[in-house]
Amino acid sequence: MPELPEVEVVRRGLAPAVAGARIERVTVLDARSLKRHDGPAEDFIERLSGAHLAAVVRRGKFLWMPLAVGETGGMASAGRGAFGDPVEALVAHLGMSGQVLLRRRDAEVAPLTRLIFDVAHPEHGALRVDFVDQRIFGSMAIDPLQATPDAAAGGHGSTLPLVPGQVAHIARDPLDPAFDEARLLATLRARRTGIKRALLDQTLISGIGNIYADESLWAARLHYDQPTGSLSTRTVRELLGEVRTVLRRALDEGGTSFDAQYVNVNGASGYFSHSLRAYGQHGMPCERCGRLIVREQFMNRGSHFCPVCQRRRPA
DNA sequence: CGTTGGCCCTGATCGC
DNA sequence: TGCGATCAGGGCCAAC
Numbered sequence: 001m002p003e004l005p006e007v008e009v010v011r012r013g014l015a016p017a018v019a020g021a022r023i024e025r026v027t028v029l030d031a032r033s034l035k036r037h038d039g040p041a042e043d044f045i046e047r048l049s050g051a052h053l054a055a056v057v058r059r060g061k062f063l064w065m066p067l068a069v070g071e072t073g074g075m076a077s078a079g080r081g082a083f084g085d086p087v088e089a090l091v092a093h094l095g096m097s098g099q100v101l102l103r104r105r106d107a108e109v110a111p112l113t114r115l116i117f118d119v120a121h122p123e124h125g126a127l128r129v130d131f132v133d134q135r136i137f138g139s140m141a142i143d144p145l146q147a148t149p150d151a152a153a154g155g156h157g158s159t160l161p162l163v164p165g166q167v168a169h170i171a172r173d174p175l176d177p178a179f180d181e182a183r184l185l186a187t188l189r190a191r192r193t194g195i196k197r198a199l200l201d202q203t204l205i206s207g208i209g210n211i212y213a214d215e216s217l218w219a220a221r222l223h224y225d226q227p228t229g230s231l232s233t234r235t236v237r238e239l240l241g242e243v244r245t246v247l248r249r250a251l252d253e254g255g256t257s258f259d260a261q262y263v264n265v266n267g268a269s270g271y272f273s274h275s276l277r278a279y280g281q282h283g284m285p286c287e288r289c290g291r292l293i294v295r296e297q298f299m300n301r302g303s304h305f306c307p308v309c310q311r312r313r314p315a
Numbered sequence: 316c317g318t319t320g321g322c323c324c325t326g327a328t329c330g331c
Numbered sequence: 332t333g334c335g336a337t338c339a340g341g342g343c344c345a346a347c
Contacts, residue, residue, distance in 0.1 A: 138341090
């Protein structure tokens with residue numbers, strides 16, 4: 001399940017190969033992978049063919065590649081954008097099972113490949129970018145870029161203060177220098193919901209999915225359904241610190257991988273799964289106290305926690 | 316508006 | 332051996 005670290009690994013792998021590359025051909029094997037695209041597959045293909053990708057940017061679990069505006073392509077006629085600020089981007093979300101694979105042009109097409117981009121890079125030559133997605137919760141789309149309200153960079157990977165419309169409602173992630181911690185603190189105080197639900201709410205804080213939510217809550221010794229309004233500012237800050245630590249550590253280890261659901265752009269698996277303390281550890285002893293980790297259903301997901309270390313605290 | 320529950324989607328795995 | 336049931340969950344949207 002690609003979350004922030006896995007998506008960042010993809011971004012880092014993809015950026016050198018596609019920034020500055022020209023899309024020569026687009027093949028749509030399954031139009032369901034374009035469900036976020038506002039238009040038919042033909043429109044997607046036509047608008048991307050010949051386009052240049054300027055960068056690979058990430059906010060939370062979303063990736064986007066701004067389409068470069070050059071002398072031959074839709075030059076803005078007035079205003080600040082006249083010198084090539086991109087106006088739209090190729091947006092990607094990996095969903096549950098999405099992968100972006102960087103391949104040689106003649107490489108075999110993997111099963112469950114939904115989209116294929118033949119690209120040409122000035123240094124790296126002819127390459128292929130394959131979008132593989134078993135469960136089709138992920139998708140790609142062309143989406144207009146808009147200004148960020150805080151004028152900070154839209155995401156990691158570009159300094160431009162632009163963000164796709166589809167991503168505008170997604171909060172900045174906790175590794176973003178412009179992350180609004182005060183806003184999160186205020187919202188958590190006012191909300192009447194559990195802390196894990198809040199951690200998974202991408203409009204409050206982005207990039208966290210089920211795995212890193214469970215890992216962060218274990219590290220902070222918090223129960224998943226602890227009411228957010230009962231948490232002190234200090235406790236929330238500590239939790240946020242654990243979130244950042246867990247995300248950074250996973251990033252250092254190349255992301256989490258399970259039965260090859262996730263592979264990075266070269267097809268190699270990440271290995272954060274060796275470092276999990278809570279997620280998937282039900283039946284195993286807690287590393288702090290030895291009590292067996294349990295798994296409960298919550299929000300149609302599994303929640304893994306230590307019944308001793310992570311007791312619900314009184315309000 | 317805040318909050319919550321349900322739905323989408325399919326390959327792998329399991330049990331009978 | 333074959334086949335149906337079960338499982339995984341991010342994002343979005345209807346409904347209260």
